[in-house]
Amino acid sequence: MSVLPDDQIAKPAFEPSSKMFVGGRWLDSRDGETLAVFNPSTGRQIATIPNAGYADVDLAVKSAQQALDSGPWGRMPARERGLLIRKLSDLIEKNRIEFAQLEALDNGKPFAAANAYDVAKTIEWFEYFSGWPTKMNGQVIPADSPSKMIYTTRQPVGVVGQIIPWNFPLMMAAWKLAPALAAGCTVVLKPAEETPLSALLLGRLVQEAGFPDGVVNILTGAGEKTGVAMVSHPGIAKIAFTGSTSIGKSIMAGSAPFLRRLTLELGGNSPNILLDDIDVESVVAQLADAAFANHGQNCCAGTRLFVPRALEREVSERLGDIARRIKVGPGMDPASDMGPLISNLQKQRVQVLVADSADRGAKIVFGGGTPADQAEGYFFEPTVISNVDDDMPIVREEIFGPVITVLPYDTFDEVVTRANATEYGLAAGIWTRDLNLAHETAAKIRAGTVWINTYNETSPAVPFGGFGHSGYGREHGEAVLDHYTEIKSVWVNMDPSVKTKGNQA
Ligand code: NAP
Ligand code: MG
Numbered sequence: 001m002s003v004l005p006d007d008q009i010a011k012p013a014f015e016p017s018s019k020m021f022v023g024g025r026w027l028d029s030r031d032g033e034t035l036a037v038f039n040p041s042t043g044r045q046i047a048t049i050p051n052a053g054y055a056d057v058d059l060a061v062k063s064a065q066q067a068l069d070s071g072p073w074g075r076m077p078a079r080e081r082g083l084l085i086r087k088l089s090d091l092i093e094k095n096r097i098e099f100a101q102l103e104a105l106d107n108g109k110p111f112a113a114a115n116a117y118d119v120a121k122t123i124e125w126f127e128y129f130s131g132w133p134t135k136m137n138g139q140v141i142p143a144d145s146p147s148k149m150i151y152t153t154r155q156p157v158g159v160v161g162q163i164i165p166w167n168f169p170l171m172m173a174a175w176k177l178a179p180a181l182a183a184g185c186t187v188v189l190k191p192a193e194e195t196p197l198s199a200l201l202l203g204r205l206v207q208e209a210g211f212p213d214g215v216v217n218i219l220t221g222a223g224e225k226t227g228v229a230m231v232s233h234p235g236i237a238k239i240a241f242t243g244s245t246s247i248g249k250s251i252m253a254g255s256a257p258f259l260r261r262l263t264l265e266l267g268g269n270s271p272n273i274l275l276d277d278i279d280v281e282s283v284v285a286q287l288a289d290a291a292f293a294n295h296g297q298n299c300c301a302g303t304r305l306f307v308p309r310a311l312e313r314e315v316s317e318r319l320g321d322i323a324r325r326i327k328v329g330p331g332m333d334p335a336s337d338m339g340p341l342i343s344n345l346q347k348q349r350v351q352v353l354v355a356d357s358a359d360r361g362a363k364i365v366f367g368g369g370t371p372a373d374q375a376e377g378y379f380f381e382p383t384v385i386s387n388v389d390d391d392m393p394i395v396r397e398e399i400f401g402p403v404i405t406v407l408p409y410d411t412f413d414e415v416v417t418r419a420n421a422t423e424y425g426l427a428a429g430i431w432t433r434d435l436n437l438a439h440e441t442a443a444k445i446r447a448g449t450v451w452i453n454t455y456n457e458t459s460p461a462v463p464f465g466g467f468g469h470s471g472y473g474r475e476h477g478e479a480v481l482d483h484y485t486e487i488k489s490v491w492v493n494m495d496p497s498v499k500t501k502g503n504q505a
Helices: 054-069 078-094 096-106 111-130 169-182 197-209 223-231 245-258 280-296 309-325 344-359 412-419 435-444 477-484
Strands: 020-022 025-027 034-039 044-050 148-156 159-163 186-190 216-218 238-242 261-265 271-274 304-308 363-366 383-386 403-409 427-431 449-452 485-493
Touching (some): 020 054, 044 096, 054 216, 078 096, 078 169, 078 197, 096 111, 111 169, 159 223, 169 197, 186 223, 197 216, 223 245, 245 261, 271 412, 280 304, 280 403, 304 309, 304 412, 309 383, 344 383, 403 412, 412 435, 435 449
Parallel strands (some): 159 186, 159 238, 271 304
Antiparallel strands (some): 034 044
16 A cells, blocks of 8 residues: 655645534534644644534534425435435545545544545445435335235434544444435534544535535534533434443433434454464464554454464464564554554553553563654554453453453363353454354354454445444444334225215215
């Protein structure tokens, strides 16, 4: 993957003082409050955004409701809706360098990774969902009499609130917006306060594509203010949330009075299981990537790596060698393989978990601290830990940093039990060429996604979501459309005994 020359990627690609996108207009927050946005590679402020409150949420919800009820959106033929979504996908493609720059500056991930993964996936998601509006059929259900007809239609669930995290800022917006728009909903989207910039650029392209005013609203602000106001607003028919399990629970509680529809994509603590028929050298880079991708700030990160006991040492050392070669540096530096963590707080959390494991007797094979050449920003070394046991917090808790723990096992039944010993259930990996064992493991693992001889793969066509404390509902594919629509059943009685006025025959 080649990147642009330095002089082209170094220029700031955003307005340092941004407004938010409500009802087709660019506004400050009603109360004038703002928040600072930082570049995690330097710790320095790069932008100011509005911190939206209840009045702003109210305006956005009313705009969205109006767009649904009386604007052109609610009456728009399915094909036109699809074409608008497709146009948005094309505009993102046209602006992909600017998007990748924003992700590199705002989130810290390397520009090349943002371009090749986050932006590419975003384009793919809108493209895929642009095909759905014309294919969302209802059913005709056989009735008990020839004079009756029963059919179903799908109607948009209404105004949808979408609250997303900072780890894949633009891609998370795409995962949420694309299916909601395909289903004909209108949206109030809140990006994470740490990473609002790419969502604001997306808002501009929504406008350029020609979506009617109010169909997409983008409110920037803090979870405790903007997010809480969204949850408390009775006009939001459904919330789609991605983030931590604890906030997911609070959104669920706050939604109870409204019996609001919810989909929750929450945390994970994914097992990645190497079986003993596999040549370690052929897969070790992928095992490392399963945990280190996106600096480990990935809800599917395969941080619990289970290996046959005889291979513990070899796997740990090889992983350590890989970690040692990873160049940690600023998102905008073309030499960087891995960027910083999102914030000092996140770095402290990871640091504390790693230090605690060492106190309990774990061996830090590589990493565990700040890279020697990175004094500013929130950098953390890719870290490999062995000599851990299942009860340590570093194994039990979601780490959300570039850390892999190597856990030896003795028998197949034992490893399946230990892999499942978590309240989460988002994803899992299995590495074996033995078809029977592969399918047996896939069946027994409690997780919404199981990868066999691969990891971290997603597609807009493939359902994704969690078991247990990883949340509920599914994103992507046909499955997600169920969450953005209500099914309506219509019973028609054509029996001639119901007569029109004046018809006495
Ligand atoms: P978080 O605190 O749960 O934040 C996620 C989003 O919710 C942010 O936009 C946040 O606003 C907002 N929020 C915070 N408090 C809120 C409240 N009381 N009411 C409504 N909204 C509120 O998560 P995080 O720490 O930023 O992100 C990391 C976590 O997300 C990890 O635990 C990870 O597992 C999870 N995650 C899960 C998935 C998945 O697909 N399952 C994907 C990515 C991340 P702010 O702008 O103030 O933060
Ligand atoms: Mg947060």
